[in-house]
Amino acid sequence: MKAQDSDQSGDAIHQPVQQQKKNFYTYLIISLFLSWLGALAVYWINRDQGLEQLQQESMRQISRQSDILENEIGRFGLLPMAASLNQNLAHYLANGAKPDARNDINQYLKQLNDRAGALQTYLINIDGQIVASSNSDKKDSFVGRNISYRPYFNQARPNKITTYYAIGTTGNTSGYFLATEVSEQQRRLGVVAVKIGLEQLEHLWRNAEEPLLLLDENQVIVLSSLPEWKYHTVGRLDKTIQTTLDHSQKYNHREIKPLAWRIIDTIDQHTRLIDIPKSHRPHEYLAVSQPLPGSSMNLIMLNDTQDIYGLAWARAIAMALIIGFASLLLHTFRLWKQNINAKLAARKALQHAHDRLEIKVEQRSSQLKAANEELRREIEEKIQAARQLQNFQQELIRTENLAVIGQLSAGIAHEINQPLAALSALSANAVRFLDINDLATVRFNLERITILVNKMGTLTNQLKSFARRSSSELEKVDISHCVENALFLLNHQLKNAKVKVNILARDKNIEAYCEPIRLEQVLVNLIGNAIDATNQHSQPEIAINWFCDQQQAIIQVLDNGIGLTDEVMSHIFEPFFTTKKVSGLGLGLALSSDIIKSFGGSIRAENNSTQGAVFTITLNLGKPEGV
Secondary structure (H helix, E strand, O other): OHHHHHHHHHHHHHHHHHHHHHHHHHHHHHHHHHHHHHHHHHHHHHHHHHHHHHHHHHHHHHHHHHHHHHHHHHOOOHHHHHHHOOHHHHHHHHOOOOHHHHHHHHHHHHHHHHHHOOOEEEEEEOOOEEEEEOOOOOOOOOOOOEOOOOHHHHHOEOOEOEEEEEEOOOOOOEEEEEEEEEEEOOEEEEEEEEEEOOHHHHHHHOOOOOOEEEEOOOOEEEEEOOHHHOOEEOOOOOHHHHHHHHHHOOOOOOOOEEOOOEEEEEEEOOEEEEEOOEOOEOOEEEEEEEEOOOOOOEEEEEEEOHHHHHHHHHHHHHHHHHHHHHHHHHHHHHHHHHHHHHHHHHHHHHHHHHHHHHHHHHHHHHHHHHHHHHHHHHHHHHHHHHHHHHHHHHHHHHHHHHHHHHHOHHHHHHHHHHHHHHHHHHHHHHHHHHHOOOHHHHHHHHHHHHHHHHHHHHHHHHHHHHHOOOOOOOEEEEHHHHHHHHHHHOHHHHHHOOOEEEEOOOOOOOEEEEOHHHHHHHHHHHHHHHHHHOOOOOOOEEEEEEEEEOOEEEEEEEEOOOOOOHHHHHHOOOOOOOOOOOOOOOOHHHHHHHHHHHOOOEEEEEEOOOOOEEEEEEEEOOOOOOO
């Protein structure tokens, strides 16, 4: 009954928490939506207002610049008109522009041009040939040139100023041409033209904060406050217009390249939002244009909109923050009220849970104490068992050593009996030769006795070393020395079995980390097995090789015996497995495998490619980690 009450109280707490999370996410989504909606509205309102203000300011500035340009051009407008009314010019053209009157006409045009401050003033006959010019005395004189291809010559009318912008074909200087027709009694006699320069105005534009452009009728920039934009087109010239321009030599064969000018939005007839890359990045401008009175040109002012967008975004973000802050305050107040009620319910539930937790903690503590005591007891038993197992293994290894010594006892007895018999004979002879005072022979016999005693001492020392307990400490061991000791112990068996031993090692001075006595035991076991495996061969042979491979020492014992079957290889290192029917407990190879593994190495058995078996031992050249 108590458990049921606690579950119900837990559910009662859990349900309001889930409802609070659901309400919070709903309120968060609504707040974000309102913030986004308010920010978007503020952004577009401020953007439109900013663009409108910028457009009005641009219209005022461009009108002022248009007046300046119109005044600059207008003060030269009367110059061709006044020249066309001069009867001397009309008479000169009507009489075929005779050379004897040319100097006076040139002088007149020069005076007129200098007083007005124009670049050149010249007179053109009805065929389009310049017959008089203000620069007649200069090397680049216009006199004699035919400009019938120029539109301002063909479009000139009496009492009307025709304007045209082009690059001069003589001096390759740009200019603005003003032309009017010279006529007499409604008969066309020629055209008088004035070329004025606008570079001074363009130089003043260089100080303008915003880019100013003057476009001709082909949408080609002929004047610009940015020199790199000059003679670029804001549109694309089709082939027909390009052919016409090449014929009229309007730009004197200058290459007209398109400007990276992209219209984003059209606000009205004279205002557009355009994109022109700046530092390889898109950059938006507000382009405001105004036609130049009396010509087909348009004056354009570009205004950077970055500040407008930045201000609009700043105000939009501020509005989003205000809405978000207001929503946060409202939500905080609502949560404050909910938390007061939730705290009261939580305090009651917490006290109930605390009481239940204390009971469970006491129960769990008792269980943990019992489990810890049982675990401690099991650990002590396992440690004791491991120590016993290690001691048993050490005793088993020593027992195997003694068993090997027992197997070698016949050969050892033979090795000792021969020196003993020799010692007896030499001692008796020494006494007889001493009686006859043959001291040289006595000395010889005593020296032979010393050699035999040393030989027997070496054999007994080797047996004592092989039979004593291992130190269990790894050290640098000379492999060749261990091989020599193993062969020494098995010398008698090798002689009786008439086994030929081949040492294949090229570099005999190789040292590996192991225990010398236990390594000798393994080698004795492997060589002894090899002797047994070759007992049916007419010419038994055993080969021993050791070498280095990377960071390991490799020892191989090869024989030409009967080899290993698949069944034998699958169980060869298992305890108590043996193929010997008369002797052996099957522990030799199992213990050898354990010994090599304790060195951090490995041992494996396989058949030789020609005949017999190969046992390979792998040892570490350096001290292995964790061993």
